[in-house]
Amino acid sequence: MSSRAFRKRVTAAIADRRVAAAVHHATWHKVGARAAGMRMLRNPERLRELAGQIKQHTLERLPEYLEQFTANVRRNGGQVHFAKDAAEARQLICELARSRGLKLAVKVKSMTTEEVGLNSALEAAGVRVFETDLGEFIVQLDRDRPSHIVTPIIHKDRRQIATAMARELGCQYTEDPAALTMIARKYLRDVFRRCDLGISGVNFGVAETGTICICTNEGNGRMSTTRPRVQVALMGIEKVIPRLSDLAVFLKLLARSSTGQPMGSYTSLISGPRRATDADGPSEFHLVLLDNGRSEILAGPFAEVLRCLRCGACLNACPVYRNIGGHAYHSVYPGPIGSLVTPLLDRRGDHHDLPRASSLCGACRVACPVNIDLPELLVRMRAAGRASQGRLKKLGFFGWLCAMRSERAYRAAQRILQAMLSDDGSGWTTGGVGPLASWTAGRDLLRPAPRSFRQLWQEELREQS
Amino acid sequence: MDVALFITCLTDSFFPRAGEAVVRVLRHFGCRVQFPAGQTCCGQPAYNSGFHDEARVLARRMIEIFEPYETIVSPSASCVAMVKQHFAPLLADEPAWRSRAERLAERAHEFATFLVDRLNVDIAGLLRFDEPVTFHYPCHARGIYGAEDLQRWLTRDGQVNLRLPQHVDCCCGFGGMFAVDYPEISTAMLNDKLDLLAATGARLVICNEGGCTLQMAGGARRRGLPLRFKHIAECVADSLGLMKDRP
Ligand code: SF4
Numbered sequence: 001m002s003s004r005a006f007r008k009r010v011t012a013a014i015a016d017r018r019v020a021a022a023v024h025h026a027t028w029h030k031v032g033a034r035a036a037g038m039r040m041l042r043n044p045e046r047l048r049e050l051a052g053q054i055k056q057h058t059l060e061r062l063p064e065y066l067e068q069f070t071a072n073v074r075r076n077g078g079q080v081h082f083a084k085d086a087a088e089a090r091q092l093i094c095e096l097a098r099s100r101g102l103k104l105a106v107k108v109k110s111m112t113t114e115e116v117g118l119n120s121a122l123e124a125a126g127v128r129v130f131e132t133d134l135g136e137f138i139v140q141l142d143r144d145r146p147s148h149i150v151t152p153i154i155h156k157d158r159r160q161i162a163t164a165m166a167r168e169l170g171c172q173y174t175e176d177p178a179a180l181t182m183i184a185r186k187y188l189r190d191v192f193r194r195c196d197l198g199i200s201g202v203n204f205g206v207a208e209t210g211t212i213c214i215c216t217n218e219g220n221g222r223m224s225t226t227r228p229r230v231q232v233a234l235m236g237i238e239k240v241i242p243r244l245s246d247l248a249v250f251l252k253l254l255a256r257s258s259t260g261q262p263m264g265s266y267t268s269l270i271s272g273p274r275r276a277t278d279a280d281g282p283s284e285f286h287l288v289l290l291d292n293g294r295s296e297i298l299a300g301p302f303a304e305v306l307r308c309l310r311c312g313a314c315l316n317a318c319p320v321y322r323n324i325g326g327h328a329y330h331s332v333y334p335g336p337i338g339s340l341v342t343p344l345l346d347r348r349g350d351h352h353d354l355p356r357a358s359s360l361c362g363a364c365r366v367a368c369p370v371n372i373d374l375p376e377l378l379v380r381m382r383a384a385g386r387a388s389q390g391r392l393k394k395l396g397f398f399g400w401l402c403a404m405r406s407e408r409a410y411r412a413a414q415r416i417l418q419a420m421l422s423d424d425g426s427g428w429t430t431g432g433v434g435p436l437a438s439w440t441a442g443r444d445l446l447r448p449a450p451r452s453f454r455q456l457w458q459e460e461l462r463e464q465s
Numbered sequence: 466m467d468v469a470l471f472i473t474c475l476t477d478s479f480f481p482r483a484g485e486a487v488v489r490v491l492r493h494f495g496c497r498v499q500f501p502a503g504q505t506c507c508g509q510p511a512y513n514s515g516f517h518d519e520a521r522v523l524a525r526r527m528i529e530i531f532e533p534y535e536t537i538v539s540p541s542a543s544c545v546a547m548v549k550q551h552f553a554p555l556l557a558d559e560p561a562w563r564s565r566a567e568r569l570a571e572r573a574h575e576f577a578t579f580l581v582d583r584l585n586v587d588i589a590g591l592l593r594f595d596e597p598v599t600f601h602y603p604c605h606a607r608g609i610y611g612a613e614d615l616q617r618w619l620t621r622d623g624q625v626n627l628r629l630p631q632h633v634d635c636c637c638g639f640g641g642m643f644a645v646d647y648p649e650i651s652t653a654m655l656n657d658k659l660d661l662l663a664a665t666g667a668r669l670v671i672c673n674e675g676g677c678t679l680q681m682a683g684g685a686r687r688r689g690l691p692l693r694f695k696h697i698a699e700c701v702a703d704s705l706g707l708m709k710d711r712p
Contacts, residue, residue, distance in 0.1 A: 002647055014653050024657075028632065319636045323653040357647050359640025359654065360513060361604035366634075382515025389515070397511055401519045405526065410505040414478055428686060438645040442652030443683035446479055453477045453484035457500050461488055 006353040009328040030316040033260025052371030055307035065207040072210025076272030078285040086116035094125040102197040106224040109133035110201025114332045132220035141168040147326030150312035198228035202235035211271045215264040231282040238306040253369035257313035307370040314364035336364035336374045355381040468496040469534035473541040475675030483696035489707040509547040537573045543605030548573045588618040593704040597626040599667035603674035628665035639680035655684040
């Protein structure tokens with residue numbers, strides 16, 4: 001049974017025709033694009049397997065790889081900080097800004113900064129923050145929240161975007177995507193000219209070289225990591241990979257899984273601050289490594305989720321996400337991976353609906369570039385949360401088990417089921433109470449056949465053998 | 466060949482005609498069909514809902530009942546997947562049961578794959594339809610057979626007018642308890658699926674999974690869509706004239 005709050009959010013989301021249409025359109029499109037992109041690979045299944053193995057291997061030796069990685073970041077002239085939770089990460093970065101007098105931050109799209117709530121903390125500390133990814137820029141302008149980890153405005157249509165831009169930037173109203181992009185570009189150019197702090201996430205941290213890899217499509221990543229005087233990269237500890245050559249595996253999969261592109265438009269490899277011979281780059285490079293519950297996840301039965309690249313493929317593939325959109329999850333991370341990660345990261349929150357609100361269709365597992373068995377983990381999480389199941393549900397399964405343990409009880413249950421369902425002679429039930437009401441709210445229910453297979457076997461079929 | 470039929474709860478109660486078709490087709494191809502008495506449920510609903518102690522009880526029970534048989538065939542891929550993929554891990558802490566589960570897993574077959582792989586039947590060559598058909602690929606068949614297998618069974622020699630739906634592996638939104646625990650989401654998913662099927666123009670949908678048929682047929686009736694659903698065993702049996710009633 002769903003909690004009332006979750007049900008309310010879901011019902012509202014499904015009823016919002018405009019959002020539903022936008023999300024359906026975008027996710028179907030991306031599913032097709034991903035499939036086409038993957039088909040271009042010689043052996044996509046093997047590559048997904050390999051990517052999963054590399055990630056799993058790294059997770060199993062995470063302390064070693066982190067040590068190697070941070071040592072190399074330092075060798076490259078970067079400074080390394082550890083944040084055990086979101087509050088520490090916010091504090092660390094705000095303090096960096098304060099002590100250096102930094103006032104204007106540009107951001108590369110990063111779910112990890114969303115996870116720790118960095119923007120509002122920086123604003124409160126007197127730093128103006130600008131999102132420079134077009135989607136995130138619009139989210140920020142419209143005081144909205146991202147509803148997808150890769151396509152933050154997947155829930156918005158052109159009209160809403162145009163309205164927000166005209167209202168907030170005072171520009172002429174236009175729905176032409178190219179024109180809107182140019183307006184944002186011009187606006188952000190000026191911000192880039194004045195900024196002094198660049199903030200990014202990290203797609204991959206290469207242990208062997210101390211390099212961070214950032215994948216973007218708009219070039220804003222490059223601007224944000226070269227223009228400002230100080231660069232901060234916030235990285236979840238699970239983002240480390242062993243070798244530079246491993247990128248050959250991950251880069252083949254990441255953009256394909258996200259958007260279907262063979263590769264993102266910009267892949268930046270950053271190893272520390274500007275060197276004497278460099279034409280540009282920040283004079284300080286700070287890496288903030290974030291734990292925020294990840295160590296605890298790593299030690300438990302759900303460690304596999306830490307392989308995640310945040311590519312968004314499982315969201316696009318998910319028929320639940322397609323219908324309820326991202327906001328209904330009440331989490332920075334929606335979709336199948338969000339349904340797992342949200343309860344794990346926020347252990348005190350009430351997220352018990354998330355792992356249960358799935359048909360376990362497995363479209364996410366097929367799409368995941370690091371081969372995470374998402375449906376299996378959802379089932380495992382349902383089992384782990386068994387105590388939080390409603391009394392009625394527990395009672396129901398108790399009764400059901402009693403019926404299934406003996407054939408006589410099973411037959412009796414079959415007859416009861418038949419008797420319980422009303423019959424207007426059509427062979428269909430269209431209403432009822434309890435679970436029957438749930439079922440018949442949106443569909444009819446076939447009545448059990450007058451003669452079950454078992455009876456048929458007894459009375460007719462077995463004779464012939 | 467001796468075959469033990471695992472009928473599964475939904476086929477037993479809601480779709481006995483599919484069960485009958487399975488029996489008649491297997492007999493047609495020379496199998497001796499037995500129906501192990503005492504069989505009930507494989508425990509899938511409990512397993513999926515996270516009630517694993519309950520699922521274990523039924524897994525052990527099912528192993529005991531079906532163990533004496535060499536070959537087990539079932540019309541439902543999801544129940545076969547339960548036996549093949551989940552029994553052994555579920556019983557991992559009980560080594561004796563675990564190996565019994567593994568042995569059973571090797572002997573359990575989904576009906577269509579059994580026909581094709583074990584009996585070398587060319588399903589597509591047998592099928593006769595006098596109207597265009599489309600199909601639903603049941604998500605829980607993943608690992609048992611793929612959407613491309615289903616498509617191949619239905620089209621191999623071009624006799625069938627198959628209308629491929631868009632997004633062939635799109636879920637129907639059933640998901641067992643999910644369908645009643647989260648009816649709004651389940652129904653929204655159902656309507657997406659029905660739109661895709663209706664868009665093919667075919668009125669006959671091949672669906673080999675009782676749960677999915679329960680869901681989609683119920684949705685189609687509520688919306689007044691002229692879709693009919695049939696298990697592939699029924700299609701084969703009807704094509705061969707093995708059923709007593711008319712299709
Ligand atoms: S779980 Fe897999 S598919 Fe989903 S976002 Fe992470 S990497 Fe991508």
